[in-house]
Amino acid sequence: MTAVIVADNLTRDYGVRRAVDRVSFEVGPNEVMGLLGPNGSGKSTILRILAGYLRPTSGTATVAGFDVLSHGLDARRQLGYVPEDVPLYTHMRVTEFLGFMGRTRGLYGTSLVKAVDQVVERLSLGAVRSLLIGKLSRGYRQRVAIAQALLGKPKLLVLDEPTNGLDPRQIIELRELIRSLARELSVLVTSHILAEIERVAHRAAILLDGKLLTVHRLTDQTNRRLRVRLTVNDEATVRSRLRGVAGVSLVEALPARGNYVLEYEQRQADAVRALVQAGLPVEEVASYSSGLEELFLRLTEGTPQ
Amino acid sequence: MKTFAALLDKEICALFYSPIAYIVIAVFLVLMGYSFTMTLFLTKYATLVHIFFQSAGLLFLIVPVITMRAFAEERKAGTLELLLTAPVRESQVVLAKYLASMSVVFAMIALTGCYAIVLAIFGTPDWGPIYSGYLGLALLASTLVSLGLLISALTSNQIVAAVITIGVSFLLWMIDTLASVLPDMLERILISLSLLARFTPFATGAMYTSDLGFFVSATLLALFLSMRALARR
Numbered sequence: 001m002t003a004v005i006v007a008d009n010l011t012r013d014y015g016v017r018r019a020v021d022r023v024s025f026e027v028g029p030n031e032v033m034g035l036l037g038p039n040g041s042g043k044s045t046i047l048r049i050l051a052g053y054l055r056p057t058s059g060t061a062t063v064a065g066f067d068v069l070s071h072g073l074d075a076r077r078q079l080g081y082v083p084e085d086v087p088l089y090t091h092m093r094v095t096e097f098l099g100f101m102g103r104t105r106g107l108y109g110t111s112l113v114k115a116v117d118q119v120v121e122r123l124s125l126g127a128v129r130s131l132l133i134g135k136l137s138r139g140y141r142q143r144v145a146i147a148q149a150l151l152g153k154p155k156l157l158v159l160d161e162p163t164n165g166l167d168p169r170q171i172i173e174l175r176e177l178i179r180s181l182a183r184e185l186s187v188l189v190t191s192h193i194l195a196e197i198e199r200v201a202h203r204a205a206i207l208l209d210g211k212l213l214t215v216h217r218l219t220d221q222t223n224r225r226l227r228v229r230l231t232v233n234d235e236a237t238v239r240s241r242l243r244g245v246a247g248v249s250l251v252e253a254l255p256a257r258g259n260y261v262l263e264y265e266q267r268q269a270d271a272v273r274a275l276v277q278a279g280l281p282v283e284e285v286a287s288y289s290s291g292l293e294e295l296f297l298r299l300t301e302g303t304p305q
Numbered sequence: 306m307k308t309f310a311a312l313l314d315k316e317i318c319a320l321f322y323s324p325i326a327y328i329v330i331a332v333f334l335v336l337m338g339y340s341f342t343m344t345l346f347l348t349k350y351a352t353l354v355h356i357f358f359q360s361a362g363l364l365f366l367i368v369p370v371i372t373m374r375a376f377a378e379e380r381k382a383g384t385l386e387l388l389l390t391a392p393v394r395e396s397q398v399v400l401a402k403y404l405a406s407m408s409v410v411f412a413m414i415a416l417t418g419c420y421a422i423v424l425a426i427f428g429t430p431d432w433g434p435i436y437s438g439y440l441g442l443a444l445l446a447s448t449l450v451s452l453g454l455l456i457s458a459l460t461s462n463q464i465v466a467a468v469i470t471i472g473v474s475f476l477l478w479m480i481d482t483l484a485s486v487l488p489d490m491l492e493r494i495l496i497s498l499s500l501l502a503r504f505t506p507f508a509t510g511a512m513y514t515s516d517l518g519f520f521v522s523a524t525l526l527a528l529f530l531s532m533r534a535l536a537r538r
Contacts, residue, residue, distance in 0.1 A: 054538050081390045
């Protein structure tokens with residue numbers, strides 16, 4: 001399968017400031033990739049380059065095989081983009097706006113009406129379809145922005161800080177939406193909120209000061225991990241005592257005293273019971289999702305916020 | 306072509322759904338109507354020459370009001386990002402905004418046609434200068450609109466766009482007054498750039514292809530530069 005995004009040594013300067021510094025990554029079909037980094041780390045700039053709004057100072061990027069510079073029009077046809085702060089034409093009505101955006105994507109006549117109806121239904125915009133966009137709440141605006149990005153069935157959806165300004169329920173709904181969209185297309189999403197990326201993305205790229213530090217795979221396997229605090233502070237002892245516990249193994253000892261990451265094969269409750277029954281001095285047990293937090297803190301350690 | 310039609314629709318709706326177009330047209334017609342009536346009563350001549358010059362003068366103030374929002378407003382609201390990341394060409398975006406702005410100006414100028422009808426009913430006007438005058442106004446408006454779009458494409462502040470457009474247009478209008486104190490070579494260049502010197506023959510009934518070429522090429526140049534300004538990101 002060919003990659004939907006190939007970014008190769010992307011660099012972008014704003015005057016003397018280098019906002020993006022030789023960033024390379026790929027996003028595969030049906031993959032959700034998260035770009036994670038503090039504010040000002042170059043996430044939005046990368047998205048804007050991919051969406052064709054900014055030109056890279058050097059380096060290349062392709063979307064579905066089309067170079068964003070030399071074949072910009074074709075690349076943009078393959079991509080739906082939702083900028084940060086969801087700018088929309090507030091004087092238009094929802095369906096009028098979706099109709100306009102659909103027409104710019106080459107849809108017309110019955111295919112346009114059908115496409116608009118589809119995204120209105122998908123994003124549950126039926127109740128507001130004839131309202132002025134300027135009158136909509138932030139949550140609805142976000143949905144309208146995503147709806148326009150899905151017109152014309154793009155291969156890639158690019159979302160810049162999509163959870164900004166949403167309430168907790170809307171954030172959960174958005175998460176579900178991204179998961180369901182990933183069955184049909186690839187998604188590139190940025191956030192400065194680690195937990196968001198952790199919940200929706202298959203892989204997370206960590207950026208700092210315009211540099212790509214690492215790409216971290218958030219596999220299902222990482223969901224089968226526990227973080228435990230034991231009264232024992234010796235890795236060798238823990239390892240040897242764990243040998244007697246079927247299905248549970250030590251992944252790593254964390255820097256914090258007595259904290260370990262364990263991997264289990266059985267159900268979580270059974271794993272904890274087995275630990276206790278084996279006589280391990282367990283003080284605290286917590287789900288350990290992906291290790292992204294530790295990785296992020298380790299990589300960005302010592303940088304001023 | 307369908308994409309361009311979508312862009313043009315959007316721009317025309319943006320101008321005509323807001324009160325701007327109607328207010329601009331109404332104010333223009335009130336002022337011109339007053340001037341036409343007064344001049345006709347005082348001179349009793351069946352001519353529109355003075356109307357053409359006064360319309361031209363008003364265009365310098367009114368066109369920047371129409372064009373100032375074109376790009377500046379979209380840039381400030383962030384919708385320019387939405388527009389330029391859609392699969393459309395920058396040239397289509399610029400051309401759509403140009404034609405939409407021109408449609409307001411054309412509506413405005415066309416409505417002054419009733420003065421010519423009044424003259425035809427009550428007198429026997431010489432139609433030659435009237436035709437050429439209207440052509441001159443259209444060409445002048447086209448140059449001013451494209452200049453306004455170029456300046457709007459360079460800023461995100463509408464007021465700045467309007468004020469600079471007014472300043473540059475007026476400077477180009479009267480730049481030939483400076484010419485007489487300059488050396489021959491510069492004098493010729495400045496006179497050839499003067500909008501007044503280019504417009505006067507049209508208003509008085511004389512048409513030169515060089516003037517026509519000037520207005521057309523000034524329009525094309527400003528539109529091209531607007532495109533470049535948009536592409537420079």
